[in-house]
Amino acid sequence: MKQRMNLKSWADEDKPREKLLKKGLNALTDAELVAILLRTGTRDETVVELSRRILNSVSNNLDELGKLSINDLQTGFKGIGQTKAITLIAALELGRRRKLAQTLERTQIRESLDIYNYFEPILADLPHEEFWILLLNRHNKIIQSVCISKGGIAATVVDVKLIMRHALEQLASGLVICHNHPSGNKTPSEGDKKITLSIKEAAKLMEIQLLDHIIIANKAYYSFADEGLL
Secondary structure, eight states: OOOOOOGGGSSSGGSHHHHHHHHGGGOOOOOHHHHHHHOOOSSSSSSHHHHHHHHHHTTTOOHHHTTTOHHHHHHTTTTHHHHOOOOOOOOHHHHHHHHHHHHTTTOOSSHHHHHHHHHHHTTOOSOOOEEEEEEETTOOBBEEEEEEEEEOSSSOOHHHHHHHHHHHHHSSSEEEEEOOTTTTTTTTOHHHHHHHHHHHHHHHHHHOOOHHHHHHEEEEEEEEETTOOO
8 A cells, every 4th residue: 555645755845835935926836825824734635635625626716715614614624623714714805805905996987897897806706695886976986885785695685775875975976786696697686677776766866876787696797787777
C-alpha cells in the first residue's frame, strides 16, 4: 500500500504559504488559497486535498462556494469545524465587499447594465430574496442605496410607503428598484409586475421618476425598462 505524503514533507515551493512568499499570489491555485485559510487538513488528507474536495463539490465555481453556509461547510466536509467554516465564509464576504466597493465608483446610472453592475455583487449569491432601491439626483447620480426588505426563497414583502419615505427624505428625482430571484429564473412574476406599477404610480405623485426595475438571477438580469414595461 502506497503511503501518502504529509503536507509537512512537501518541498517548500509546493506548500501554499511558502509558494505565495516565493512566487506571489498569482502562482497559487484556488485550492491553495483556500488551504491557506483552512490551515490544517485531517489525518486522512492534507489541507490542499481538503480544499480541492470542497471546490470540487461546487464544480470549482467560487460564486457557488460563496453560497454555502457555515452549516453546509460543517456538515458537508469532514475536517471543517465552526472556526474553519467562519474563516472561509468571512474571506468570501470580504471578496464580495471588495467587488462592491469597485462598483460604487460608477456613481451615475445611464442604462440597465449600470444597475446590474451595481447590484450584482450584493444580490447574486444570496439564497433568499432581497429588495433594494437606488435613489438618484436629477443627473441620475446615486444619492443612496437602501435595502427595503429581505424575504424567503420565493418572495419578499415590499412596503411602497417605506420606499417613498426614503425617496422624499433624500429629495430624490429618480428611483431604481432591484431584487433577486434565487431560483435563477429572471422572468418577472405577476407580483413583480404589480409592485412595479404600484411604485411607479406612487413615485409619479411625488414627481419622482421610476427609471427601471431590475431582476437579477444566475449572472443575468431582466430590465423592465429595456422590455418596455415602464
